[in-house]
Amino acid sequence: MEDDDYSASTTTVVFDRPIPLLRGPIPAGGSEFVLAFRSMDSWAAAFKRCETLLKEQCEEGARIGCAVSASNNCKPPWWRWRGSGDMREREKCEEREFKECCVAAKDKCAGFAQDKCSAAxxxxxxAVSLASMPEDSTWTNCRARDLLPKKSSS
Known part of the structure; x- marks a missing residue:
């Protein structure tokens, strides 16, 4: 006779906790709703997270590209390669080329991340509250760019 186990521990599927919504619906007049960040703090956190993730991904890709580039830039020409070249010189060259490439890529990745996150x-x-008392407050929404401090042009 087969002993089937139908206990809760063997038949229950555990799911990951849901990711909280970045934006939620707020009234936009009449029966219309728009998706909006709940506060400037939640918007700023999303912007920072976006920048951090894009920058990390960009730098990771750049490191791979820099390693390939350094190897190609430091290998001896085919007519001088006899299979036993001075590997210490090549290693120093590759380290130098790799480091210079990564420094340049880091600045480019920071600019890339900021541009992409700003556009998005x-x-x-x-969401912006129009009253100081929570029970009397009505909610509206503004574009994030309109809520950021204006940069002076002096």
């Missing part, structure tokens, strides 16, 4: 998030809507 500066026009995002952020």
């Amino acid at each position: 998030l500066l026009d995002a809507r952020v």
